Amino acid sequence: MVHSGDLVIIGISVGLAIGIFIACLVFFGIRWHKKHAHLRRCANERSATTLPIRTNGLGTSTDFSASLTNSVSVKGSDHLAKNSQLTWWGNSSKDRLVSASGMPRYSYKDIQKATQNFTTILGQGSFGQVYKATMATGEVVAVKALASNSKQGEKEFHTEVSLLGRLHHRNLVNLVGYCVDKGQRMLIYEFMSNGSLASLLYCQEERVLSWEERLQIALDISHGIEYLHDGAVPPVIHRDLKSANILLDRTMRAKVADFGLSKEEAFDGHNSGLKGTYGYIDPAYVSTNKFTMKSDIYSFGVILFELITAIHPHQNLMEYVNLAGMSPDGVDEILDKRLVGEFNVLEARNLAAIAHKCLHKTPRRRPSIGEVLQAILKIKQKRLTKEDTMSFAGDDISRMVSRIDLQQVELSKIGAA
Numbered sequence: 001m002v003h004s005g006d007l008v009i010i011g012i013s014v015g016l017a018i019g020i021f022i023a024c025l026v027f028f029g030i031r032w033h034k035k036h037a038h039l040r041r042c043a044n045e046r047s048a049t050t051l052p053i054r055t056n057g058l059g060t061s062t063d064f065s066a067s068l069t070n071s072v073s074v075k076g077s078d079h080l081a082k083n084s085q086l087t088w089w090g091n092s093s094k095d096r097l098v099s100a101s102g103m104p105r106y107s108y109k110d111i112q113k114a115t116q117n118f119t120t121i122l123g124q125g126s127f128g129q130v131y132k133a134t135m136a137t138g139e140v141v142a143v144k145a146l147a148s149n150s151k152q153g154e155k156e157f158h159t160e161v162s163l164l165g166r167l168h169h170r171n172l173v174n175l176v177g178y179c180v181d182k183g184q185r186m187l188i189y190e191f192m193s194n195g196s197l198a199s200l201l202y203c204q205e206e207r208v209l210s211w212e213e214r215l216q217i218a219l220d221i222s223h224g225i226e227y228l229h230d231g232a233v234p235p236v237i238h239r240d241l242k243s244a245n246i247l248l249d250r251t252m253r254a255k256v257a258d259f260g261l262s263k264e265e266a267f268d269g270h271n272s273g274l275k276g277t278y279g280y281i282d283p284a285y286v287s288t289n290k291f292t293m294k295s296d297i298y299s300f301g302v303i304l305f306e307l308i309t310a311i312h313p314h315q316n317l318m319e320y321v322n323l324a325g326m327s328p329d330g331v332d333e334i335l336d337k338r339l340v341g342e343f344n345v346l347e348a349r350n351l352a353a354i355a356h357k358c359l360h361k362t363p364r365r366r367p368s369i370g371e372v373l374q375a376i377l378k379i380k381q382k383r384l385t386k387e388d389t390m391s392f393a394g395d396d397i398s399r400m401v402s403r404i405d406l407q408q409v410e411l412s413k414i415g416a417a
Contacts (some may be wrong), residue, residue, distance in 0.1 A: 010340070027369070075124070095210060103164075103177055104176070104178075105179065106177050106179045106186075106188065107179065108179060110136070111133065111143055111188075113136075114133035114134055114136070114141075115131040115133045115193065116142070118145070120132040122142060125144045127156055127157075127260070128144060128147040129144075129145050131143045131145065131189060132191065141176060141188050142188070142189045142190070142192065144189070146185040146187075148184075154185065156260025156261070157178075157185050157187065157260075159259060159261070159262060160187055161178055163236060163259050167227075167232055167236065167259075170223075171220050171221070171227065171253075172227065172257075173257040173258075174189065174190045174191050175187060175188070175189055176190055190249075194246070194252060195248065196243065196244050196246060196247055197217065197246040197248065197306075198244040198312075200248065201306060201310045201312075202310070202312055209307075211348070213252055214307040214308075215376070215379065215380060215383070216253075216380075217248070217252075218304055218351065219373070219380055220254035221246055222373040223373065224255060226370055226373050228256075229370075236259075236263070237262065237291060237292065238256065238261070238262050238290055238299075239261040239276060239279060239296070240258060240261040240277060240299075242277050242303065243303055243306050243312075246258050246303065261276065274286065274289065276299075278313075279298075279312075279317070279318075280298075280299040280303075280313060282294070282298040282361050283298075293369070294364070294366045296367045297369060298363075298399075299353075299359075300369075301356070301366075302317070302355075304354065305321050305355050307333065307351075308336065309336055310338070320334045320417040321359070324352070328349070331333055331349055332348075334398025335348055347382075349377075354367075354376065357372075358372065
């Protein structure tokens, strides 16, 4: 027979087991609830503070919602991007865009009046017409209008507002506002009165850029790229560096423009499609479908050779460059003939050597933008030092001539006496 004491012990053991089991259920239930509440809260915060960053394939477009501070999974990002697209043009979305980008928003009527009813056309942009506008404050700006049927332009619009809302540097074209009104989407930039580098290099009616100006332009571009790669947090890869996207202000200082294809490095995944401009695209990017900072370096190398030769990439520039690379002074044969007698050939050779390194077929063998910047700066400093030396020599000669003149005057006085 079972004693009553044994029954008590068995009852207590069963009760403890049931109690522990219930406590475990409660504990894990609370943890599950807190975890899912936290995930919902994070998802809400991301949807309110993120803007779609674009990655595209050939003929297709995919949005990944890219937070400026948090990395998210591709699946979650795609879901957020779809939600963003559905509500982007609603009033609440417009307000959210303003708070996220920090950019002022203008009405359609403001832009219509500033562009004299859209009659002040400057040219054709990457996704629509570009107009010159004079705002109510008197500020002269450039307005890029998105073509109504441009899905690609719509994504570029989102990207530029999100990135340029937080990127500010003297060698990046400044975005001063945007317009989302009456079904129209427009970007408003500072006005760059001297146009693009491409127009200055290749339009016959434009004035010829001096060698000193070209060297300064190369330095300005490298400063802009250095800020994107090393100064921005997270770093930004431009993805479409070309002479047409380098603009010059009234003082001929160069600024990098057109960030519609740009990506934050933190979100540079494996699903990014082939994008860019023929002639400037890194061959390694074509073969691997992976765009890195070194791909930007390759594009910059092409721009450097454009500055040296004034030969467009579509005019077999790389064939000329490869032939010139066969000898130390080979670049002399492809120099822009309009510069003959006006510059130091050694400086051109040094700049060409930097460009060759940027074009190395192996990305990891290419220099960083910081190294490129220092190399160009070294050429510039040598030029300034040489000019100072020549100036000092000129002053010495002037003083010597003056002294000889005084001595001749004194001798003539003595002879007359």
